[in-house]
Amino acid sequence: MSTALLAASQTLQAVLLAALQGDGILSVLFPPLGPSVVSLATPDGMVDQDQTGVSVWLYRVVRDEQLLNRPPSRLPPDRLRPPPLPMRLHYLMTPMMRGNAGEPAPETDQHVLGAVLRSFHQQPILAGAALAGALRGTDRQISVRLESPGLEELARVWDTLDQPYRASLCYEVSVVEVESEQPDAHGPPVLRSEPELGQARPLLLEGALP
Incomplete structure (x- = not known):
């Protein structure tokens, strides 16, 4: 699905909002009690919109080279589904809180x-009811892993923003699959040899009619 990346972001957004709403101290700052939000905008985008909360910014998207050459999936014995494009998503998560007078609130x-x-340490695999967007109701799962980029790499990321550096976290989300919209292809049935006969015959999947 072409909305897989957005659905992964929406999943992180929903999980984080629930975690912040469940925090005994922070809950008063987030809906329904407070105005702060979990936003998919960049940190400077949140400043432009006069928002407080957490920026969950997808700043890098890369292919998963280890899964890139997976073979097509076989459905019925004579049909092949093109493999999805496996992606790894990299997020910068930045608190953008302010005090009563609008000044920074480092505490x-x-x-x-x-x-x-704490949220992603307790729940590093997101599946089932935790999924949002186009992933909701599917059997997919995504893994959330804390990254520790070097100062130089982190500086390059912040150089793209029109904001001074703020304490933030980097997470990798994998594997997010972008499915092909090509129709299923016809393929030859799977064959298996019969040693006792020295012949081969189509492999009938369980439940298929002979």
């Missing part, structure tokens, strides 16, 4: 960082 930012770390 609250650090509390939010702790809540983010």
